[in-house]
Amino acid sequence: MPKRGYHHGNLRQALVEAALQLIEAKGPTGFTLSEAAKQAGVTPAAVYRHFEGREDLIAEASRQGYVMFADLMQHAYDKYQPSALAAFEATGRAYLAFARKHPGHYIAMFESGISVNRTPELADAAARARQILERAAADLSQHIPAEKRPPASMFSAHVLAMSHGVVELYARNSPGAASPFPPEDLLESGIGIYLRGLGLIGPDN
Numbered sequence: 001m002p003k004r005g006y007h008h009g010n011l012r013q014a015l016v017e018a019a020l021q022l023i024e025a026k027g028p029t030g031f032t033l034s035e036a037a038k039q040a041g042v043t044p045a046a047v048y049r050h051f052e053g054r055e056d057l058i059a060e061a062s063r064q065g066y067v068m069f070a071d072l073m074q075h076a077y078d079k080y081q082p083s084a085l086a087a088f089e090a091t092g093r094a095y096l097a098f099a100r101k102h103p104g105h106y107i108a109m110f111e112s113g114i115s116v117n118r119t120p121e122l123a124d125a126a127a128r129a130r131q132i133l134e135r136a137a138a139d140l141s142q143h144i145p146a147e148k149r150p151p152a153s154m155f156s157a158h159v160l161a162m163s164h165g166v167v168e169l170y171a172r173n174s175p176g177a178a179s180p181f182p183p184e185d186l187l188e189s190g191i192g193i194y195l196r197g198l199g200l201i202g203p204d205n
Contacts, residue, residue: 012050014040019057020104028112059118065105066125073132084139095163162190
């Protein structure tokens, strides 16, 4: 691809797209800014018009990922209203779907080591995503007596941890970690066990 120097129509986004491809192929620390520039078809010097370094580039990929992730979670939450249980379960499935459909963004968000507080914009996008799941958890647990009710942030953190574990171990083709069950079934059954433990759903017949 010929070099286009500083005359790229949307260089900033082109670099983000290049970084996402490289992140997916090599991991967040497996590429250089020069490689991202080459992938985008510009000179390495052009990168510094938009990003101070590789971490800034990955942070922007992460921010965009959180915006997409929050939109997907919001759609899942809204779609299954007014059932608090269905809406909560849908947000868990949305996590799994996002990881599969957008692996580059997912890695930038959760595996790059970039703090969500690196920029205010990144922090805001990440907070919005968390708040959606916390709202779903609060809706579902509102009938638990206050003295027995876990904080919504803890409730949602448990489910996020479970979702992340299923993604990492079984949904991203980790070598030697094949499961005899589909990741969706693992996540659904795990959430079911958790919710039964809280008394939010009845026992299986």
